[in-house]
Amino acid sequence: MKMKINKLKIVMTLIISVITVNAFAQEENPDYTQEFQGRAYVSIKKSFLDKSLNVELSPEVRFGNDFNYNKTLIKLNVDYDILNWFNVGVGGRAVFNKTNIRDKEGVENNKTEITGRYDFDISKKFKLGKFKLKPRIRYSNYDDYEIFDDYNKKGALKENDNSDFLRYKVSLTYKFAKKAIFEPEVGVELFHKLETNKISSIRYNFGGDFRLSKHSAIGVNYLVESEFKIRELTHIAEVGYKYKF
Numbered sequence: 001m002k003m004k005i006n007k008l009k010i011v012m013t014l015i016i017s018v019i020t021v022n023a024f025a026q027e028e029n030p031d032y033t034q035e036f037q038g039r040a041y042v043s044i045k046k047s048f049l050d051k052s053l054n055v056e057l058s059p060e061v062r063f064g065n066d067f068n069y070n071k072t073l074i075k076l077n078v079d080y081d082i083l084n085w086f087n088v089g090v091g092g093r094a095v096f097n098k099t100n101i102r103d104k105e106g107v108e109n110n111k112t113e114i115t116g117r118y119d120f121d122i123s124k125k126f127k128l129g130k131f132k133l134k135p136r137i138r139y140s141n142y143d144d145y146e147i148f149d150d151y152n153k154k155g156a157l158k159e160n161d162n163s164d165f166l167r168y169k170v171s172l173t174y175k176f177a178k179k180a181i182f183e184p185e186v187g188v189e190l191f192h193k194l195e196t197n198k199i200s201s202i203r204y205n206f207g208g209d210f211r212l213s214k215h216s217a218i219g220v221n222y223l224v225e226s227e228f229k230i231r232e233l234t235h236i237a238e239v240g241y242k243y244k245f
Contacts, residue, residue, distance in 0.1 A: 032226070032233040037070070038063035041240035043219075052081045060240075071097040077119075085124075092118040117142045130175050138167040165200075166192040173208070184208040201227040209242065217242045 041060035047053065056077045064070040072095070079089035095115045121138035142163050171187030185208045193200040207221030223236040 032231050035232055035234040036065055036067075037234060037236045038067050039236060039238040039240075041238075043240055043242045045242070045244035047244065054079050058240075071095055079121075079123075087123045087125075089121045089123070090119065091121075092116065115143070132173045132175070134171045134173075136167075136169045136171075138169070140165045140167060164194040166194060168192065171205075179211070181211050182208055183211070200229060201225055207238070215243055215245050 039060060039062050041058055043056060043058040045054060045056040048055070056075075058075040058077075060073040060075065062070045062073065073093050074096075075091065075093040077089060077091035079087050081087050093116060095117075097113045097115065098111070117140055119138050119140050121136055123134055123136035126133040142165075167189055169187060169189035171185055173183055173185040175183050185205070187205045189203045189205075190199050191201045191203070192198070203223055203225040205221050205223045207219065209217040209219050211217050219238070219240045219242055221236075221238040223234075223238060225234045225236065226232075227234070
């Protein structure tokens with residue numbers, strides 16, 4: 001068992017090294033533009049059926065460059081543990097985005113655009129000592145629930161941005177004690193755009209949860225996402241309050 005744990009420590013070190021080198025090497029690449037975002041959320045999670053069924057509701061506020069308000073999200077996720085083999089999940093979110101939309105006469109109107117996404121995923125947790133490895137495959141569909149007109153800010157016809165993605169993620173957490181105050185996590189996720197059948201972007205995350213009590217924690221994360229086609233590097237600072245019961 002000690003040999004397995006030592007091997008896993010080596011693998012974790014290599015993963016963190018590769019993620020760090022790739023993420024920050026692109027920061028120095030002048031071909032990439034830089035974007036900065038902030039996110040704040042509250043997560044409420046309820047377990048049923050001896051913790052086999054989990055329901056999570058999470059409102060979230062997002063901020064753009066200079067941390068100006070960007071949009072509000074409401075997310076709902078449900079996952080079920082099938083006989084301790086793997087988890088299946090379904091989720092959805094509604095996004096409320098205030099924007100100025102120019103009509104056919106060129107007059108700008110302050111509108112609220114509502115868009116959404118739904119997900120289906122399958123995941124599995126592997127425990128090796130104090131480490132937990134979680135691979136996940138998720139299907140995501142982005143759609144417009146409501147658009148107030150067919151024109152964007154520039155007065156041109158709005159393009160159809162609906163897309164289907166397969167998202168491949170692997171995350172690794174480490175819990176050094178049963179009542180540890182902090183549980184770190186690193187992860188990497190690939191976005192496979194089905195329309196083009198290409199990997200369109202890659203996202204890295206570094207962070208973890210600060211335990212406040214048996215039922216609550218503060219989650220902090222730093223995410224770096226590289227979008228290949230538009231050559232944009234997005235830095236995301238994320239903080240949230242988590243409560244489960």
